[in-house]
Amino acid sequence: MKQSSLSMFAEDTLKNFGTFLKEHDGKLNSLRKQMPVSDSSTVPTSLAPVVEITTNTEDYLALAPGMHVHMEAELFSNKLQATLAHLCNQCKDLAKYACQFQLKFLLTDAHIKDVMTGCSVNIANEFTLFKMSCAIDFFCQVYILLKHIVNLLEHMLHQITASMAISEGSSSHVFSVFDSMIELLEHLVIFNEITEQSSFATNWLLYKKWLQKLAKDPNVSSTNCTELELKGLQQAIDDIEVVISGNVYPMLLNKLLELKKRLNLKDFNSITQHSNTYIRQKMLDIETNQSNEYRNYEEPKHVVRLTALVSVLYELGIQIDGKLSKNITELLSKYQRLALYMNVIWSPSIFLSKHSKTFAKLPDKFPDNSKQYHTIVEKLNSCDQRSCRQLCTQIALWTINVQGVINAGVFDQLKHFSKLIVAGQKYADEVNCLIGGLINRHVALMIPITQATTSIVCKLVQLLKIIQHTFASNQFCFIRFLSAIIQWQRHKILQLLSDAKKRLVDAKLLQRKMNILSMLKLAEKLLRSQHINKNLMMINLIFNEFIEKERAISTDTQKSFKTIVARVNYLSNFQRNITAQFDNTRLLYIYWSLAISRKSDVVEKQRNAYALQNIFAATNQLDKTTNIFEVCDKNSSKSTVYDMVMESLCTNLELFLRVEALSHLFLSQELPFNQTTIDYRNCISVSPTEMHGEYSILKDSLENYFSATFYNLTTIAPHDWKSYEKMRHFAFKLFQLQPVDDYLPNQIIDQGIDVLQIMRNIHTFASTYSYNMNLQLFVENNDKNKYLDIIGTRHVANSVQTHGTGIINTTVNFIYQFLRQKFYTFSTFLHDEHIKSRLLKEFRFYNEQKNIKQHQSYPYDRAESFIKKIRKLGVSNNGDSYMDLFRKVITHVGNAVGYVRLLQSGSKNANYRSRAYMSRYANNFTNHSTQPLHKTTEESIKQFEKSVGHMKECHSESTNYFKLLMQAFQPFFSNKNNYHLKNFFLITPSLIMNYIDHRVKEKLNIYKKDQPNCSLFEDGFAVGLVYILFMLNQVGEFHELAWHYTVTQQLNSERQKVREIFTAAHNTADATNASVHAKDNEDEKLMQTVAITERHIKAYESEYNHLYASLSSAEIFFQ
Incomplete structure (x- = not known):
């Protein structure tokens, strides 16, 4: 039949099937409308079938008894094909389980290695033994699987050898069996290598000794295990040792030696020619399939399968041509490091030398091309980038075309839709090959994976997921129309088969071609059956044998057979191929x-x-x-x-x-x-x-x-x-993020720094803020930002309203702890021998002058001399003398005490604000005894009154925290052991002089740029000095020094000197009445010096007056 008539027949059949599906869809829609509405209208994102239907072959055949009888007769007449097909299907199933077991074995081994790297030797050994004990059941499953594979391979070789010996088989049978065998041989080689290179192999002897020691322990063996169980465990350990020690492949070779003894040499000679032909075909595939020099490094399965097959055939005694064996040796010697799985490295030459020692002489040294690897890999990476970009474009167009065909209707474009399905799987294969090639290439050549390579892998993974999403989101359409496409292709094959049978009958070759006719009838029935996926292998064997034996069929018809059968195989295994392609x-x-x-x-x-x-x-x-x-x-x-x-x-x-x-x-x-x-x-x-x-x-x-x-x-x-x-x-x-509101009692906008934050950082606050006693506020000395923080009474009142009045007592306790530390530093400084000796000297001088004349002021020169002597003791890294540091300690004490005053004022402010919510009339509510109350209620009222009274005592306006702080420290200062503190008042003139010098310098620095730590006021020194004098009861002695009078006299004397210099210069100019240019310049410089000195005196006088005003005000706080 011509190709046009064949297409017309298939299209008519397909249209009838499409009409049937439309009617069926109409019925389903009517049923769906009658069902209740559900919310499960989500788009599936998985390729797993929604409903999996399993049917029983026996039940299906029981529906047609006559067909069952004919099928049994034809299967009996073609029992060789049925047997080989069944064995090949078993190979596919075992290969699937082998991949899963390999992955689990590798992941478990990698997990053990990760744990062992970060632990000590003992802990690592214990963990390894524990993991090996947990994996005993898994090891037994692996052994059973591998034993099943070995038995299956032995049985397949036995079958194909026997069939070829009695001339019932064909070369197509040998090639199909070898295709299935080499897949299992590949998994055997991988299992052999991963077990041999695993951490289980290195720790197996330790685990075995531990088990033997445990079995000999009478306490354990008698209570938990019987003798039969121990024998079973020993047998299981012996079986597992075959797997762990890497003796899986030798176990296969031993089985083949037993098979060799059972068969004759003539039996193996019958497949020698077919074996050599198959090996040549695989070598040709390896050489022609590689797109670059390192293609087999990227996808080493072809090399692994060829090596394993050669080893098996050689051990069976099948003769391989000398030239062919030489070519095999040369080909395998090129690849010395093949990445089988993850980081499992394998060498085919070493494998052959270990398991087939006499096959061929291998070279002693293999060429080292490591220097060329980097340059070649860079070129390959650039090619991969180009391929990745091309795939991006192709997959994008493919996705658009698939969506367009589905939206337009598939039945009208079924041929185009089938091409799109094949193209999608092709793109998925290309992406998988690129990903595996990139990883295996770097692992095999021991080249680190760079950031650019990882980016390429990520991009390829994205492309793979795009293809998967396209298939998954349209899986109902794919599954529905895929069955229509497969039926279309099956009708084409059936038409070709009917045409072939007619030719056989017309040529009157029925007697000679009875076997072929029986095979064609069996193929027709298998194609019409529901279980086409299970029968594909047998159909392939029948068609291959038919095409091989039937010479009367034209070449075009043979090509059509092969093309359509390959397409049916591809589409029937669509679900299985997709699952494998999207495995990452x-x-x-x-x-x-x-x-x-x-x-x-x-x-x-x-x-x-x-x-x-x-x-x-x-x-x-x-x-x-x-x-x-x-x-x-x-x-x-x-x-x-x-x-x-x-x-x-x-x-x-x-x-x-x-x-x-x-x-x-x-x-x-x-x-x-x-x-x-x-x-x-x-x-x-x-x-x-x-x-x-x-x-x-x-x-x-x-x-x-x-x-x-x-x-x-x-x-x-x-x-x-x-x-x-x-x-x-x-x-x-x-x-566009919408975080949930916290609904916390937030502070007001003018809150300022919170009292709790200052309380936690009181040491930083006292050193970085300056206190203004008159304005009742603290100002930050320096900050990197544009603004300085200010803390006043209003801010403290806001914090009290936010947290409650209970924070005041807690804050005062924190300040007390801070003052203890500062007073310890204060006492240590005065106790120092250098300071104490000088103060004793000043004390003797003060007593002598006091005995000579009452109410005599402290001399200015002695205070100035005291500062100079202290400075000679040394300075800090910042240039501060010990007197500067001592002044800072007193300032910090004054800032802390000033903050207590600010807290008290802020608390009163908060109480005043809260008073607005109270009644105008201070009514006193009494408990009327006439009203009956429960005892529990009366007790609750008493406790409430007690709590309110306690709060009134703690937070009344009359509470004076200054007196509390003085009472807390007075026992320490009045202690007899602290005799060195009694001369403190004698150092106050030097402290005041040091403070005035510091303030004058700071105010001068204000006018300069980029001068940190400048402040307009620093009243903390005055408050701290008065606070300490009151606690030491030295306020009277301080006033007896009359230091203010001494400073006033000193400033007046300096001002008088300036006036005398100015008057003398003015009189001299009037007497001479000359205007010499040089003399005018000298007079001008003199006048500038006099003016600067006058401003300097005024600045000192202003600072002294401000300080004494602050001292007088601070004394009021502690009276």
């Missing part, structure tokens, strides 16, 4: 570097943020894989990509919001457009992703984080609530 287990090797790279690209470098959901999907699949195989530690410190992106976004966004909220405190930027601002909105708007079995929304996670952060920070620092409210506002304005 090979990424486990670079999982951690993949997570770091993607986090860096998306968050820090602001690459394509919309690709995050694809990376999340890939890593979620890897996490599921580790959880399924129970090798993931719940307490592991490693995070997922989602956790890393979330942590990085939280940190960067919080920093960004802080900068925005505090931007008014920064200096203006000269070039604001040169500073790049990172836009995080694309990262935040990522669609929901599945993580650990739950859907996670990145935006909601960020909102929860900021809600908790703002709440906690506002709770810790309620004075800074305005900043966090600004950050919450900017989070909504810039990123």
Whole structure:
């Protein structure tokens, strides 16, 4: 039949099937409308079938008894094909289980190695023994699987050898059996290598000795185990040792030697020619398939399968041509480091020399091309980048075409739709090959994976997830129309088969071609059966044998057979191929570097943020894989990509919001457009992703984080609530994030620094703030910002209203602790021998002058001399003398006492504000005995009255905290052991002189730029000095010094000297009445000096007057 008539027949059949499906869809829609409405209208995101229907072959055949009889007869006449097909199907199933066991074995071994690297030797050994004990059942399963594989391989070789010996088989049978065999041989080689290179192999002897010691222990063996159980355990250990010690492949070779003994040499000679042909074909595939020199490093399965097959055939005694063996040796010697799985390295030459020693002579030294690796790998990486870009374009166009065909209707474009399905799987294969090639190439050549390579892998993973999402979101359409396409292709094959049968009957070759006709009838029935997936292998064997034996069929018909059968195979295994193509287990090797790279690209470098959901999907699949195989530690410190992106976004966004909220405190930027601002909105708007079995929304996670952060920070620092409210506002304005309001009792806008914050940092506050006694406020000395903080009575009252009056007593207690430390420093300074000796000398001088003449002031020269002598003792790194440091201690004490006064004033202010809510009339409520009350109520009223009375005592307006602080420290100062403190009043003139010099210098520095720690006032010194004098009962002695009178006399004498100099210069100018230019210059310099000196005297006089006014005012506080 011509191709056109065949197509017309298939199209008519397909149209009839399409009409049937439309009618069926109409009935389903009518039934759906009658059903209750449900909310489960979500788009599926998984390729797993929604409903899995399993049928029983026996039940199906029982429906047609006549067909069952004919099928049995034809299967009996073609029992060789049925047997080989069944064995090949078993190979596929065992290969699937072998991949899962390999992955679990490798992940368990990698987990043990990670734990052993960070622990001591004893802990690592204990953990390894524990893990090996837990994995005993898994090891037994591996042994059973491998034993099953070995038996199956032996049986397949036996079958194919026997069939070829009696001339019932064909070369197509040999090639099909070898195709299935080499897949299992590959898994055997991989198992042999991963077990031999694992940590289980190194610790097996230790574990075995431990078990033997445990079995010999009478306490353990008698109570927990019987003799039969111990024997069973010993047998299991012996079986597991075969797996752990890497003797899996030798076990296969031993089985083949037993098979060789059972068969004759002629039996093996029957497949010798076919074996050599198959080996040549595989070598040709290896050489022609590689797109670059290192293609087999990237995909080593072809080399592994060829090596294992050659070893098996050689051990069976099948003769391999000498030239062919030489070519095999040369080919395998090129590859010395092949990455089988993750970091498992394998060498085919070493493998052959170990298991087939006499096969061929291998070279002693292999060529070392490590120097060329880096340059060649760089070229390959550039090619991979080009391929990645091309795939991006092709996959984007493919996705658009698929969606367009589905929207337009598939039945009208079924041929185009089938091509799109094949193209999608082709793209998935290309992406998988690129990913595996990149990883295996770097592992095999021992080249570190760079950041650029990891970015390429991430991009390829995104493309793979795009294809998967396209298939998953349209899986109903794919499954529905895929069956129509398969039926279309099956009708084509059936038409070709009917045409072939007619030719056989017309040519009157029925007697000679009875077997072929029987095979064709069996193929027709298998194609019409429901279980076409299970029968594909047998159909392939029948068609291959038919095409091989039937020479009368034209070449075009043979090509049509092969093409259509291959297409049916491809489409029938669609679900299985898709599952394998979207498996990302090979990424486990670079999982951690993949997570770091993607986090860096998306968050820090602001690459394509919309690709995050694809990376999340890939890593979620890897996490599921580790959880399924129970090798993931719940307490592991490693995070997922989602956790890393979330942590990085939280940190960067919080920093960004802080900068925005505090931007008014920064200096203006000269070039604001040169500073790049990172836009995080694309990262935040990522669609929901599945993580650990739950859907996670990145935006909601960020909102929860900021809600908790703002709440906690506002709770810790309620004075800074305005900043966090600004950050919450900017989070909504810039990123559309809506953190929940904290609903805390926030402070008012004019709150100032909170009392609790000052209380915790009283030592810093006393040294960085200056006190103004008249204005009742503290001003910050220096700050990096544009503004200085001010604390007044109003701010303290606001804090008291926020936290309650209970904070006052607590704050006073903190200040008491601070004053204890300062007084210890004060006492240590006066107790020093240098200071104490000089004060004793001054005390003797003071007594002598007092005996000579009463009410004599302290000399100015002695105070000035005392300062100079103290300065000779040394200075600090900042240039401060011991007198400067002592003055600072007294200032800190005065600031602390001044803060107590500010607290008292603020508390009174807060009480005055609260009084507005009280009644105007002070009514006294009494308990009327006439009104009956319960005893519990009366007790509650008494306790309430007691609490109110206690609060009244603690927080009454008459409470004087100055007296409390004086009463607390007076026992210390009046102690007889502190005799050195009695001469303190004699150092006050020097202290005052030092303070005045310091104040004059600071006020001069105010007019200069970039001078830190400048203040307009510092009344803390006056308060601290008076406070200490009152506690030492030395106020009278201080007044007897009459230091104010001494300073006034000194300033008047200096002012008189200035006037005399000015008068003398003026008189001299009038007497000479000459205007010499040189003399005028000298007079001008003299007048400038006199003016500067006059201003200096006025500044000192002003500071002295201000200080004595402050001292007089401070004395009132402590009277």
